[in-house]
Amino acid sequence: MNAANPEIALRTRAAGIDTNYHDQGSGFPVLFIHGSGPGVSAWANWRLVLPEIAKSNRVIAPDMVGFGFTERPEGATYDIDTWVAQAIGLLDALGLPKAHIVGNSFGGAIALALAIRHPERVERLVLMGSVGVPFPITPGLDAVWGYQPSFENMRALLDIFAFSRELVNDELAQLRYSASIRPGFQESFSAMFPAPRQRWVDAMASRESDIRNLPHETLIIHGRDDKVIPLSNSLTLLEWIDRSQLHVFSRCGHWVQIEHSQRFSQLLAGFFAETSS
Numbered sequence: 351m352n353a354a355n356p357e358i359a360l361r362t363r364a365a366g367i368d369t370n371y372h373d374q375g376s377g378f379p380v381l382f383i384h385g386s387g388p389g390v391s392a393w394a395n396w397r398l399v400l401p402e403i404a405k406s407n408r409v410i411a412p413d414m415v416g417f418g419f420t421e422r423p424e425g426a427t428y429d430i431d432t433w434v435a436q437a438i439g440l441l442d443a444l445g446l447p448k449a450h451i452v453g454n455s456f457g458g459a460i461a462l463a464l465a466i467r468h469p470e471r472v473e474r475l476v477l478m479g480s481v482g483v484p485f486p487i488t489p490g491l492d493a494v495w496g497y498q499p500s501f502e503n504m505r506a507l508l509d510i511f512a513f514s515r516e517l518v519n520d521e522l523a524q525l526r527y528s529a530s531i532r533p534g535f536q537e538s539f540s541a542m543f544p545a546p547r548q549r550w551v552d553a554m555a556s557r558e559s560d561i562r563n564l565p566h567e568t569l570i571i572h573g574r575d576d577k578v579i580p581l582s583n584s585l586t587l588l589e590w591i592d593r594s595q596l597h598v599f600s601r602c603g604h605w606v607q608i609e610h611s612q613r614f615s616q617l618l619a620g621f622f623a624e625t626s627s
Contacts, residue, residue, distance in 0.1 A: 355540045358394040358419050364412065364430075365439030368421035371412035379449040380622065382411040383437060383457030384418075384580045385479075385604075387511070388497040388504070389530030391418030394447070395454060399607050402615035407622055410449070412440050414460070416538040428542045430554055433460045437466055450622055451623075452476040454607065455579055459554035466549025466560045473625060475564070476618060477606050478571040483586045484555050487548045488575035490604075495543035495550065499536050501527045510567030513575045513603040542601050561590045568594040571607065 352358035354564045359372040372392055380403055383396035392411035401407045413420040415436055416428045426432065435461060441449060450473050453461025458480025490510045497503060506526040508518035530536060543550045567590045572584040581598065588596040597617060602609050 356397070357391045357413075357603060359393070362440070362443045364437075364443050366437040367415050367423065367436050367439070369412050369436065369440060370419035370519045371410060371440060373399060373408070373410050373444075374400055375408045376405070377407040377445050378412055378622070378625070379408045379441075379444075379509065380534050380618075381437065381441065381451050382409060383414065383433075383451070383453045383460050385454045386417070386542070387494055387526075388499070388507070389526050389528075389532070389535055393418075393527070394526075394529065396607065399615050399618070402583045403618055403622075404614075404617055407450070410440070410444065410446075412436070414457070416542055422534050422538050423583035425537075428538070432462050434467060436621060438471065439463055447471065447475050450474045450476070450625075452478070452618065453480060454478045455564065455604065456481055456554070457551065458482050459556070462527070462556050462561065462564075465564055465566055466556055466618055467584070469565060472566055475566045475568040475570065476621065477568065477584070477587060478606055479573060479576055480570070480583060480587065480613075481551065481554050481560070481579060482556055483558075483583055483590070485551065485580060485586075487551050488578060488580060489549070491579065492547050494578060495547050496545065497530070497539070499527065499531050504530065510577050511604045512609055513573065513601050513626035514598055517605075536596070540570070554568075558590060561587070564591050566591075566593065567621075567624075569617070570594055570596040571606055571614065571617065572598050573604060573606050574600045576604045578604040
């Protein structure tokens with residue numbers, strides 16, 4: 351890890367993309383796929399969870415292409431095919447035939463598509479506040495994907511993300527705003543989800559029949575008060591995925607892994623401990 355910036359860690363080529371990723375702990379591997387907020391990185395998303403899960407498992411958390419400190423190749427296509435290929439490419443580069451997959455929001459759609467396309471690479475699946483099923487875009491998600499850089503806009507977004515104002519103080523808003531204006535960050539972000547944005551929700555959805563055919567034990571997690579991704583998404587996933595369970599956190603917005611990080615980590619650790627792998 352880079353002492354000056356903990357978001358920068360290791361590098362490898364994954365599906366031809368020079369990928370920044372975190373790799374901690376030992377044991378059965380868990381691949382964490384972050385969400386799509388402005389200025390996001392794997393570290394920003396998972397920093398509270400990785401050390402906890404690393405006590406029992408090997409945790410791997412990449413910056414998906416277009417985000418964080420992974421290369422932004424000229425002319426890159428930012429879509430579900432590219433992101434799934436990058437995730438599989440990272441597992442290949444690390445010599446990992448199988449892993450638990452954890453997807454947050456946008457990352458949930460990638461995790462779902464990965465499990466559908468490469469079921470043999472997935473042991474257990476965790477979907478948190480997940481995209482990946484059809485739903486009308488919320489005003490919250492439209493605001494996140496439509497973000498234009500300013501401290502005030504970031505402060506307003508943090509109010510959308512979290513249930514409690516205590517979590518989203520001005521110091522965090524300044525940090526996230528600064529992250530969003532690093533060279534190249536906003537350019538790739540604004541290119542990803544131009545208006546009208548319902549089409550990007552639709553493009554990230556997997557087919558109902560494919561989701562219903564998933565064989566994996568799946569843990570679904572959602573914040574009851576999520577303004578970005580509706581709780582109904584997780585209820586749909588619970589209905590469609592045969593071997594699934596749903597945990598809903600009250601007084602919680604879109605950031606379960608931050609707002610209730612300890613309980614979130616305990617939930618994951620227990621779920622992974624059930625496997626014999």
